[in-house]
Amino acid sequence: MTAVPILTAHDVNIFYGSKQAVKNVHLEVQRGSVNALIGPSGCGKTTFLRAINRMHDLTPGARVTGKILLDGEDVYGPGVDPVNMRRRVGMVFQKPNPFPTMSVFDNVVSGLKLAGIRDNKRLMEVAERSLRGAALWEEVKDRLKTPATGLSGGQQQRLCIARALAVEPEILLMDEPTSALDPASTAKIEDLMSELKKVTTIIIVTHNMHQAARVSGTTSFFLNGDLVEHGVTDQIFTSPRDERTEAYVTGRFG
Amino acid sequence: MMSTALSTVSRSSAKLSPARRIRNTLMGGLILLATLAVVAPLILIFLYLLREGVGALNLDFFTKTPAPEGETGGGLLNAILGSVTMLAMASVIGVLVGVAGGIFLAEYPRHPLMPTIRMISDVLAGIPAIVMGLVAYGLIVLVFGFSGLAGALALGFLMIPIVVRTTEEVLKLVPLNVREAGLALGLPQWLVIMRIVLPAARGGIITGVMLALARVAGEAAPLLFTAFGNPNVNFDPSKPMSALPLEIYRGATSAYDENQRLAKAGALLLILLIFATSMLARYVTRQRK
Numbered sequence: 253m254t255a256v257p258i259l260t261a262h263d264v265n266i267f268y269g270s271k272q273a274v275k276n277v278h279l280e281v282q283r284g285s286v287n288a289l290i291g292p293s294g295c296g297k298t299t300f301l302r303a304i305n306r307m308h309d310l311t312p313g314a315r316v317t318g319k320i321l322l323d324g325e326d327v328y329g330p331g332v333d334p335v336n337m338r339r340r341v342g343m344v345f346q347k348p349n350p351f352p353t354m355s356v357f358d359n360v361v362s363g364l365k366l367a368g369i370r371d372n373k374r375l376m377e378v379a380e381r382s383l384r385g386a387a388l389w390e391e392v393k394d395r396l397k398t399p400a401t402g403l404s405g406g407q408q409q410r411l412c413i414a415r416a417l418a419v420e421p422e423i424l425l426m427d428e429p430t431s432a433l434d435p436a437s438t439a440k441i442e443d444l445m446s447e448l449k450k451v452t453t454i455i456i457v458t459h460n461m462h463q464a465a466r467v468s469g470t471t472s473f474f475l476n477g478d479l480v481e482h483g484v485t486d487q488i489f490t491s492p493r494d495e496r497t498e499a500y501v502t503g504r505f506g
Numbered sequence: 507m508m509s510t511a512l513s514t515v516s517r518s519s520a521k522l523s524p525a526r527r528i529r530n531t532l533m534g535g536l537i538l539l540a541t542l543a544v545v546a547p548l549i550l551i552f553l554y555l556l557r558e559g560v561g562a563l564n565l566d567f568f569t570k571t572p573a574p575e576g577e578t579g580g581g582l583l584n585a586i587l588g589s590v591t592m593l594a595m596a597s598v599i600g601v602l603v604g605v606a607g608g609i610f611l612a613e614y615p616r617h618p619l620m621p622t623i624r625m626i627s628d629v630l631a632g633i634p635a636i637v638m639g640l641v642a643y644g645l646i647v648l649v650f651g652f653s654g655l656a657g658a659l660a661l662g663f664l665m666i667p668i669v670v671r672t673t674e675e676v677l678k679l680v681p682l683n684v685r686e687a688g689l690a691l692g693l694p695q696w697l698v699i700m701r702i703v704l705p706a707a708r709g710g711i712i713t714g715v716m717l718a719l720a721r722v723a724g725e726a727a728p729l730l731f732t733a734f735g736n737p738n739v740n741f742d743p744s745k746p747m748s749a750l751p752l753e754i755y756r757g758a759t760s761a762y763d764e765n766q767r768l769a770k771a772g773a774l775l776l777i778l779l780i781f782a783t784s785m786l787a788r789y790v791t792r793q794r795k
Contacts (some may be wrong), residue, residue, distance in 0.1 A: 312616055339692025349683040353705040363691035366701050371651060412687070419691060 263317035288464035291474035305341040342421030348408035350400035357396040363419040386414035406437025555628025559770035588748035595658035600665025608673020631667035639728030654747030657733025726751035
């Protein structure tokens with residue numbers, strides 16, 4: 253456990269106006285791990301996740317204090333361009349959100365193509381690698397030029413994962429990525445995660461404790477904006493140190 | 507939709523008391539009457555113009571310029587081409603400024619200038635067409651004389667607030683999470699707007715532009731002292747130019763029957779064009795879904 257963590261949160265506080273949504277969070281995430289953020293609705297886990305790629309910059313009245321270090325560099329440091337920072341952090345959202353006017357292919361390579369990369373051979377390579385990485389290649393390889401909105405919900409979500417992978421993010425944020433999907437699609441994405449951690453690091457917000465137990469190596473339990481407990485997933489679920497964690501994982505509230 | 511709702515009502519009324527059934531029928535009749543009253547003016551206008559104008563809507567109408575006062579024959583070619591030319595020029599102003607304004611209002615809601623721009627756009631929407639003509643008169647005509655360009659400018663100004671409003675509305679219909687997906691890929695906001703949000707709203711924006719065109723195509727007031735009118739075909743925007751509403755105005759106030767007939771045929775053509783534009787706008791909007 254001596255490796256330099258890919259992500260370090262130090263004394264992170266997040267406010268919406270005068271309301272504090274996240275309090276004093278300290279957290280370290282190791283390279284190549286899957287880290288789950290769990291907790292009841294409104295506990296601040298999604299708020300914390302969105303702070304990592306500066307999504308709160310867009311929310312009026314939202315304010316982040318403290319330090320979030322991505323590979324040693326402060327995400328909120330002076331002179332840091334949020335656009336460049338977001339390029340290093342991928343994100344998959346709760347609802348599949350492919351770009352509505354683009355084909356499957358254009359969606360996958362949009363991060364590169366819209367940034368000015370025109371080399372078709374390279375784009376094709378990236379598209380195939382990313383779609384394989386998201387376990388979608390076999391299903392869409394014959395209809396890369398068809399509209400992305402024609403795919404099923406589960407396929408759309410894996411397309412969004414492929415789109416995020418295409419820009420080779422150092423870390424991949426997943427905000428309840430399976431909450432809008434059926435069990436079969438959910439299982440596919442869960443299976444995918446063990447493969448994804450070979451190329452990136454995953455932080456996943458989930459409401460489903462079984463999912464957290466299945467996919468993650470470490471788990472962080474949030475409650476009312478506090479990070480109550482962080483540790484190896486097995487330990488969090490079998491022998492939590494904090495009685496609030498125990499109450500939550502055994503289903504007594506939340 | 508309407509008919510299913512009515513039939514549901516009448517089916518259930520079989521079980522109602524006679525008094526309730528009578529009241530129900532009465533109300534249904536009143537609503538039908540009110541609906542007819544809404545469509546009646548349109549039907550009346552259309553029938554009137556059809557009766558008065560369709561006879562003059564012949565080949566000459568589309569291929570000749572007006573005959574001298576008191577003589578028979580002639581057409582409104584000068585007005586048709588003048589209207590098309592000025593509407594095309596007006597669209598350039600209306601679309602560029604209008605879409606830009608709509609993007610600003612929809613995508614930069616926290617910009618300090620936002621409330622000011624919103625207010626200006628709302629006031630602009632309420633400015634009478636003749637005042638727009640007066641502005642173009644002051645800006646261009648007093649310096650360069652009557653011209654198609656001055657007329658196009660006045661029409662373009664009229665288009666701006668309509669395009670701003672529809673652009674803003676359709677952009678706001680594009681889900682926030684699509685914008686977030688673009689930003690999360692590390693794309694700058696302007697790229698997200700231009701390449702992801704705007705294409706998603708394209709159908710709605712085109713509809714807005716067409717409705718704005720249909721709205722200003724029939725304006726005579728802003729052209730009276732800007733484009734002024736021209737008995738000949740003219741494509742030079744620095745010279746006076748004719749337009750359908752101008753010819754309608756002149757013909758309808760003329761003492762000669764022949765000119766009045768041309769005016770009514772021009773009005774019929776204008777109504778048909780506006781009708782076609784509205785249908786096309788609906789078609790484009792439906793394609794989007």
